[in-house]
Amino acid sequence: MSITTANLGFPRIGRRRELKAALESYWAGKSPAAALLATAANLRKENWLLQQKSGLDHIPSNDFSLYDQMLDMSALVGAIPTIYERPGSGVPLDLYFAMARGSGEARTCAHGHQHETTGVPALEMTKWFDTNYHYMVPELASDQAFELTTTKPLDDFLEAKALSVETRPVLIGPVTYLLLAKVKDGRAEPLSLLPGLLPVYVEILRKLAGAGASWVQIDEPALVLDLSPAAKAAFKTVYETLAREVPGLKLLLTTYFGALGDNADLASKLPVAGLHVDLCAAPEQADIVLGKARSDLTLSLGVVNGRNIWRNDLSATLRSLDRFADHAGGIVIAPSSSLLHVPVDLALETDLDPEIRSWLAFATQKIEEVALLARGLKDGAVAIAAELARSDEAAQDRRESAKIHDKAVQLRTRGVRHEMTLRRSPFATRRVAQDKRLGLPAFPTTTIGSFPQTSDVRKARSDFSKGVLTQAEYDAFLRRETEKAVRWQEEIGIDVLVHGEFERNDMVQYFGEQLSGYVFTKHGWVQSYGSRYVRPPVIFGDVSRPKPMTVQWSSYAQSLTERPMKGMLTGPVTILQWSFVRDDLARADVCRQIALAIRDEVVDLEKAGIGIIQIDEPAIREGLPLRRAEWTAYLNWAVECFRLAAAGVADETQIHTHMCYSEFNDIIAAIGAMDADVISIETSRSKMELLDAFVSYRYPNEIGPGVYDIHSPRVPDAAEMADLLDKATAHLAPDQVWVNPDCGLKTRRWEEVKPALVNMVAAAGRLRASHRT
Ligand SMILES: Nc1nc2c(c(=O)[nH]1)N[C@@H](CNc1ccc(C(=O)N[C@@H](CCC(=O)N[C@@H](CCC(=O)N[C@@H](CCC(=O)O)C(=O)O)C(=O)O)C(=O)O)cc1)CN2
Numbered sequence: 027m028s029i030t031t032a033n034l035g036f037p038r039i040g041r042r043r044e045l046k047a048a049l050e051s052y053w054a055g056k057s058p059a060a061a062l063l064a065t066a067a068n069l070r071k072e073n074w075l076l077q078q079k080s081g082l083d084h085i086p087s088n089d090f091s092l093y094d095q096m097l098d099m100s101a102l103v104g105a106i107p108t109i110y111e112r113p114g115s116g117v118p119l120d121l122y123f124a125m126a127r128g129s130g131e132a133r134t135c136a137h138g139h140q141h142e143t144t145g146v147p148a149l150e151m152t153k154w155f156d157t158n159y160h161y162m163v164p165e166l167a168s169d170q171a172f173e174l175t176t177t178k179p180l181d182d183f184l185e186a187k188a189l190s191v192e193t194r195p196v197l198i199g200p201v202t203y204l205l206l207a208k209v210k211d212g213r214a215e216p217l218s219l220l221p222g223l224l225p226v227y228v229e230i231l232r233k234l235a236g237a238g239a240s241w242v243q244i245d246e247p248a249l250v251l252d253l254s255p256a257a258k259a260a261f262k263t264v265y266e267t268l269a270r271e272v273p274g275l276k277l278l279l280t281t282y283f284g285a286l287g288d289n290a291d292l293a294s295k296l297p298v299a300g301l302h303v304d305l306c307a308a309p310e311q312a313d314i315v316l317g318k319a320r321s322d323l324t325l326s327l328g329v330v331n332g333r334n335i336w337r338n339d340l341s342a343t344l345r346s347l348d349r350f351a352d353h354a355g356g357i358v359i360a361p362s363s364s365l366l367h368v369p370v371d372l373a374l375e376t377d378l379d380p381e382i383r384s385w386l387a388f389a390t391q392k393i394e395e396v397a398l399l400a401r402g403l404k405d406g407a408v409a410i411a412a413e414l415a416r417s418d419e420a421a422q423d424r425r426e427s428a429k430i431h432d433k434a435v436q437l438r439t440r441g442v443r444h445e446m447t448l449r450r451s452p453f454a455t456r457r458v459a460q461d462k463r464l465g466l467p468a469f470p471t472t473t474i475g476s477f478p479q480t481s482d483v484r485k486a487r488s489d490f491s492k493g494v495l496t497q498a499e500y501d502a503f504l505r506r507e508t509e510k511a512v513r514w515q516e517e518i519g520i521d522v523l524v525h526g527e528f529e530r531n532d533m534v535q536y537f538g539e540q541l542s543g544y545v546f547t548k549h550g551w552v553q554s555y556g557s558r559y560v561r562p563p564v565i566f567g568d569v570s571r572p573k574p575m576t577v578q579w580s581s582y583a584q585s586l587t588e589r590p591m592k593g594m595l596t597g598p599v600t601i602l603q604w605s606f607v608r609d610d611l612a613r614a615d616v617c618r619q620i621a622l623a624i625r626d627e628v629v630d631l632e633k634a635g636i637g638i639i640q641i642d643e644p645a646i647r648e649g650l651p652l653r654r655a656e657w658t659a660y661l662n663w664a665v666e667c668f669r670l671a672a673a674g675v676a677d678e679t680q681i682h683t684h685m686c687y688s689e690f691n692d693i694i695a696a697i698g699a700m701d702a703d704v705i706s707i708e709t710s711r712s713k714m715e716l717l718d719a720f721v722s723y724r725y726p727n728e729i730g731p732g733v734y735d736i737h738s739p740r741v742p743d744a745a746e747m748a749d750l751l752d753k754a755t756a757h758l759a760p761d762q763v764w765v766n767p768d769c770g771l772k773t774r775r776w777e778e779v780k781p782a783l784v785n786m787v788a789a790a791g792r793l794r795a796s797h798r799t
């Protein structure tokens with residue numbers, strides 16, 4: 027039987043975030059396109075050569091992207107909405123980035139107001155399955171025509187070939203592409219556009235085959251979702267057509283992030299040469315898939331986890347692979363998914379606790395694990411005896427380490443009672459108490475928390491961590507930034523202020539750094555979207571809060587103003603979701619530990635006189651299992667954890683929450699059950715579509731539907747935001763509505779934020795005037 031090795035995708039950001047630097051420099055007009063393209067080519071080369079050196083048989087190409095692989099697919103098939111100007115053929119860089127980020131400048135008049143905003147908004151962006159990666163949602167017309175518009179997969183294949191690297195190009199498959207797309211006017215189902223799309227896939231696959239590709243990896247992660255009959259039929263049509271039209275080319279139908287489940291029959295009967303399954307997310311599907319696979323179907327086995335950073339237990343994995351020994355079609359050892367979701371190289375982490383470090387593996391280590399496993403299978407355990415011994419030792423050490431167990435935390439978590447998740451009174455009663463305490467106007471204005479993380483702010487933090495600034499100097503700097511932000515919010519007339527989050531590197535990492543049971547990396551960056559990356563902290567043991575985390579900053583900010591200052595926390599589900607989580611304890615239990623830590627913080631903020639506390643849960647939707655059958659169980663513990671964090675306070679303390687980047691229609695009942703007094707929620711890119719869900723569910727509490735898309739440099743004018751608010755009040759009771767941006771403003775520049783928020787306050791003013799009775 028043949029045993030080969032593969033990778034499905036390598037992180038493209040570079041060991042030192044070279045891609046980020048090159049992109050941001052190009053966008054700022056500081057360097058030419060040629061410099062960006064040269065950096066990109068260099069990163070591809072580095073990654074290919076690294077994978078070649080590790081001895082992988084199948085090395086991916088076209089896994090690189092300047093911004094996003096879904097956007098690349100839209101460019102490839104010519105799905106370019108008409109609002110974007112097309113200068114000619116192809117997709118020039120500026121068109122590509124306009125789709126990614128929006129474009130355009132606004133004119134500022136003498137009063138500081140924005141007028142005649144030109145330019146175009148970005149495409150919508152949303153979460154890629156259950157990850158913290160965001161893709162650009164394809165926006166299709168109901169009569170969308172497709173045509174091959176770029177040649178990127180071919181170019182990248184040839185580029186690798188010129189470096190003597192044979193690669194396996196990666197494409198997102200047509201069914202997944204369409205299922206993740208939106209038809210703009212809603213007058214057609216995306217899948218109905220398949221007949222026009224499929225010939226473009228045929229064309230690019232023929233070109234790849236013509237250029238010498240023997241395999242193409244075609245990603246269809248939609249196969250791990252609940253599929254409609256139409257989607258199932260589409261899979262048959264697509265893969266029968268491709269087999270017929272491009273007969274010489276071997277397709278690896280690639281699934282990840284979950285089990286094929288009821289689609290296992292469908293997937294294993296499609297006329298493709300290979301099938302990749304995720305045996306980390308769903309180890310139980312090994313036997314099922316083996317039982318169903320045609321004898322000549324190559325099985326690609328995702329046994330090295332592409333979604334976490336724990337070192338592979340090589341002995342256990344080898345044992346789990348025994349059952350495939352007689353599979354005639356051969357097997358491929360591979361990571362479970364693209365390695366896009368893990369950091370590049372553990373070797374850069376020289377400051378990590380050596381014991382904990384010995385438990386970890388990043389992308390570079392993971393491809394080595396793939397190669398080792400294949401050697402162990404082919405040549406027997408003796409061939410990798412030393413590596414096996416090291417792996418066994420790490421596994422045992424991790425199981426037994428004193429570092430991970432904290433008796434007090436375990437006891438407290440077991441002691442959680444249902445009453446601890448209940449506010450003292452129902453919302454109607456709390457609302458009266460809060461109105462009395464806060465005395466806010468109709469359509470109160472607020473922001474989501476962060477203000478621009480300018481290069482000055484980052485530099486100060488970096489100087490502090492290098493010892494160039496003392497603690498006192500750094501604190502003084504942060505106090506000045508906070509005070510400026512508070513004064514400015516007062517000046518423009520925001521009702522509920524925020525301190526600006528200048529002291530935070532990231533909304534999860536900041537808390538992780540102060541909680542026990544966590545470690546962090548220095549270079550462990552993972553792409554979140556475009557040039558924005560995160561460094562997920564690592565939960566290795568029981569989590570607890572040694573001391574207050576935010577009370578000092580919130581109290582300081584409140585001391586500067588008479589207006590209410592919102593305390594700002596990240597919720598337990600989001601902290602869990604955006605960390606790398608230990609795999610030796612149920613996620614629900616880890617989440618409960620975090621919830622108790624946040625609960626203590628909420629209570630301490632209240633004691634310090636903070637009357638409004640926002641507990642952000644932007645990731646609650648992303649954590650939703652991919653299969654509906656598992657939703658209730660997840661939502662039960664996720665909502666319970668939020669409530670556990672929130673419910674320690676008195677009626678007159680107003681609890682806010684915030685959500686973004688996702689479709690919330692599906693979980694609206696759970697959002698209601700969280701029972702936050704106010705929720706702010708991203709809606710502007712989807713033009714308030716989301717509110718329908720709140721209306722049909724009769725959401726009882728207060729809502730701030732975002733009126734300003736903070737992902738784009740574009741500055742919305744007051745009329746545009748007032749229009750969105752009119753839409754909102756047509757759906758909701760006017761006294762339910764708050765006025766705020768879609769999300770925090772940390773990624774924007776003050777030059778954009780200032781006019782936009784001035785306009786937002788003006789929009790709230792218009793609403794107040796038109797609703798005055
Ligand atoms: N974890 C997480 N997930 C999330 C979000 C989020 O905020 N956090 N938001 C949503 C969207 N995703 C986002 C993800 C990242 C960023 C973002 O702004 N990331 C920053 C990094 C944030 C950070 O950790 N900053 C650190 C480190 C900054 C840094 O690079 N410092 C330099 C030095 C800088 C200097 O000397 O000038 C260095 O270390 O080399 C800090 O401020 O301290 C970036 O890519 O630029 C925004 C949104 C969904 N998922």
Ligand SMILES: [Zn+2]
Binds near residue numbers: 474644684685768770
């Ligand atoms: Zn947000």
